[in-house]
Amino acid sequence: QVQLVESGGGLVQPGGSLRLSCAASGFTLRTYAMSWNRQAPGKERELVASISTSGGLINYADFVKGRFTISRDNAKNTVSLQMNSLKPEDTAVYYCNARRGADDYWGQGTQVTVSS
Numbered sequence: 001q002v003q004l005v006e007s008g009g010g011l012v013q014p015g016g017s018l019r020l021s022c023a024a025s026g027f028t029l030r031t032y033a034m035s036w037n038r039q040a041p042g043k044e045r046e047l048v049a050s051i052s053t054s055g056g057l058i059n060y061a062d063f064v065k066g067r068f069t070i071s072r073d074n075a076k077n078t079v080s081l082q083m084n085s086l087k088p089e090d091t092a093v094y095y096c097n098a099r100r101g102a103d104d105y106w107g108q109g110t111q112v113t114v115s116s
Contacts, residue, residue, distance in 0.1 A: 033098075095108075
């Protein structure tokens with residue numbers, strides 16, 4: 001069974017950090033482009049960061065540049081998102097995505113809440 005499972009979300013104060021992880025099962029991540037996306041209440045889902053199969057090509061949304069870092073460990077079948085200097089506007093459900101051709105897999109999401 002193909003599955004992506006996110007973890008690491010939670011409540012953090014502004015300026016704090018969280019590290020999200022996405023673990024794949026039922027398939028091998030190494031041949032998939034991976035991304036983290038988020039959806040805040042009342043807003044559309046948006047791309048946060050993406051990483052190519054080898055990790056050589058990484059892109060970030062302007063609103064997280066310099067604060068977030070995406071990485072992948074193909075040997076462990078995981079992708080991570082290190083989030084620093086968190087702001088209240090980063091509050092959202094964060095989703096992991098794996099894409100290869102017509103294959104497009106999503107996790108169930110993990111809630112990140114930035115509040116004092």
